[in-house]
Amino acid sequence: MRSALVIGTGLIGTSAALALVQRGVIVHLVDHDPEQARTAAALGAGTDEAPDGPVDLAIVAAPPAHVAGVLADAMRRGVARGYVDVASVKGGPRRELEALGLDLSVMSRYLGSHPMSGREKSGPLAATADLFEGRPWVLTPTRDTDTEVLNLALELVSHCRAVPVVMDADAHDRAVALVSHMPHLVSSMVAARLEHAAEAAVRLCGQGIRDVTRIAASDPRMWIDILSANPGPVADLLSDVAADLGETVEALRALQSSDEAKRREGTAGIEDVLRRGNAGQVRVPGKHGSAPHRYENVVVLIDDQPGQLARIFADAGRAGVNIEDVRIEHATGQQAGLVQLMVEPKAAPALKEALRERGWALRQ
Ligand SMILES: NC(=O)c1ccc[n+]([C@@H]2O[C@H](COP(=O)([O-])OP(=O)(O)OC[C@H]3O[C@@H](n4cnc5c(N)ncnc54)[C@H](O)[C@@H]3O)[C@@H](O)[C@H]2O)c1
Numbered sequence: 001m002r003s004a005l006v007i008g009t010g011l012i013g014t015s016a017a018l019a020l021v022q023r024g025v026i027v028h029l030v031d032h033d034p035e036q037a038r039t040a041a042a043l044g045a046g047t048d049e050a051p052d053g054p055v056d057l058a059i060v061a062a063p064p065a066h067v068a069g070v071l072a073d074a075m076r077r078g079v080a081r082g083y084v085d086v087a088s089v090k091g092g093p094r095r096e097l098e099a100l101g102l103d104l105s106v107m108s109r110y111l112g113s114h115p116m117s118g119r120e121k122s123g124p125l126a127a128t129a130d131l132f133e134g135r136p137w138v139l140t141p142t143r144d145t146d147t148e149v150l151n152l153a154l155e156l157v158s159h160c161r162a163v164p165v166v167m168d169a170d171a172h173d174r175a176v177a178l179v180s181h182m183p184h185l186v187s188s189m190v191a192a193r194l195e196h197a198a199e200a201a202v203r204l205c206g207q208g209i210r211d212v213t214r215i216a217a218s219d220p221r222m223w224i225d226i227l228s229a230n231p232g233p234v235a236d237l238l239s240d241v242a243a244d245l246g247e248t249v250e251a252l253r254a255l256q257s258s259d260e261a262k263r264r265e266g267t268a269g270i271e272d273v274l275r276r277g278n279a280g281q282v283r284v285p286g287k288h289g290s291a292p293h294r295y296e297n298v299v300v301l302i303d304d305q306p307g308q309l310a311r312i313f314a315d316a317g318r319a320g321v322n323i324e325d326v327r328i329e330h331a332t333g334q335q336a337g338l339v340q341l342m343v344e345p346k347a348a349p350a351l352k353e354a355l356r357e358r359g360w361a362l363r364q
C-alpha cells in the first residue's frame with residue numbers, strides 16, 4: 001500500500017495513520033472537524049491536504065452512526081481502490097450501507113473491520129502509533145469482497161502490527177457484546193456508585209476500582225452509538241449478570257442471618273460466584289505479540305495560549321522525533337500547563353536538546 005486516506009482523525013483514525021506513516025505510507029487526513037485533521041497532521045500522522053487522485057485504501061474511523069453515510073459518500077466519489085471502516089459494531093453499518101443502494105461492484109470494494117484495541121480517551125491527542133500492537137483486528141469479508149481489498153486490509157493490520165481475525169459480521173457483534181459492550185456497561189454502573197459517594201470514601205480508591213472503572217471514562221455519545229447498534233446481545237448478557245447479582249445479594253443477606261445453616265448457604269453462594277469469576281478470568285488471553293513500548297517522558301512547561309502545542313509538535317518534527325503519546329496537565333489557578341511528550345527512549349536526548357535550543361522550558 002502506497003497511500004491511504006483516513007476519514008475521521010480521532011483516537012483510532014490517528015493511531016492507524018501514525019502506524020502507516022511509520023511504515024512509509026503516504027497518509028491523507030480528513031475529518032468533519034478540520035481542527036482534528038490539522039491536529040493529527042501536526043502530530044505527524046500525515047497531511048491534511050486532499051489527495052490529488054484515488055488512494056489505495058480509505059479508512060473510515062468516524063463514530064458508528066456516521067460510518068455508512070461517510071462510506072457511501074467516499075465510495076460514490078471513488079476516493080480509493082478499497083474501503084474499510086473500524087467501527088466497534090459490524091452488522092448494522094453493513095446493512096445501512098447496503099440499504100443505500102450502491103452497485104455490487106462498488107460494494108465489493110468495502111470490507112468491515114474492527115481493531116480490538118482502544119482507550120477511554122477520544123481525539124487525535126490520545127492517539128499512539130502502537131495502539132494496535134499485538135491486538136486482534138477483526139475483518140469481516142463476505143463472499144463478494146474483492147481479494148485486492150482484503151489484501152489491502154491485511155496490509156493495514158500488518159502495518160499496525162495487529163493480529164488479523166476473520167469473522168462473520170453478526171458473529172463479531174455477538175462476541176463483542178460479551179467481551180466489550182456488556183463489560184463497558186457494568187464498569188459504568190460500578191463507577192456510577194461513586195458519583196454521590198462521600199469524599200472520605202472516594203479518597204481511598206485503590207488500583208482495584210481503577211481497573212474496574214477505567215473504561216467508564218469513555219465518551220457517552222460514542223457508546224450510545226455502539227450500544228444502539230447491538231442492543232439485543234448486550235441485553236441478553238446483562239440479564240445473565242442481573243441473575244448473578246440477584247443471587248449474590250441473596251447470599252450476602254444470608255450471611256447476615258443468625259441461623260448457621262443459612263450462613264453456610266450464603267458462603268456457598270459467594271464462593272460460587274467468586275470461583276466462576278476465577279474460571280472466566282483465566283480465559284482472558286494475554287496480549288499477543290510484542291509488549292507495548294515503554295516511552296520516555298519529556299516534560300515541557302507551556303503558557304496557556306493558543307498555538308503552543310502546534311509549535312512544540314512542529315519543533316519535535318524538525319528535530320526528526322516522533323511523538324508517540326501526549327498528556328497535558330493544567331496547573332490549577334495558573335495560566336500554564338505541563339505537556340508530557342512520550343517518545344522512544346533513544347530519541348529523548350535529541351528532543352530535549354532541540355526543545356531547549358528553541359527556548360522551551362523543560363521539567364523533570
Ligand atoms: N475508542 C475505542 O476504544 C475504539 C476502539 C476500536 C474501534 N473504535 C471505533 O473507531 C471509530 C472512531 O472512534 P474513536 O474512538 O477514534 O472516536 P473519536 O471521537 O476519537 O474520533 C472520531 C472522529 O470522527 C470525526 N467524525 C465524526 N463524524 C464524522 C463524519 N461524518 N465525517 C468525518 N469525520 C467524522 C470526529 O470529528 C472525530 O474526530 C468508531 O467507529 C469506534 O466505534 C473505537
Ligand SMILES: O=C(O)C(=O)C[C@]1(C(=O)O)C=C[C@@H](O)C=C1
Binds near residue numbers: 087115119179181
Ligand atoms: O481499552 C479500552 O479503553 C477500550 O475501550 C477498548 C475496547 C474494548 O472494549 O476492548 C473498546 C471498544 C472498542 O470497540 C474496542 C476496544
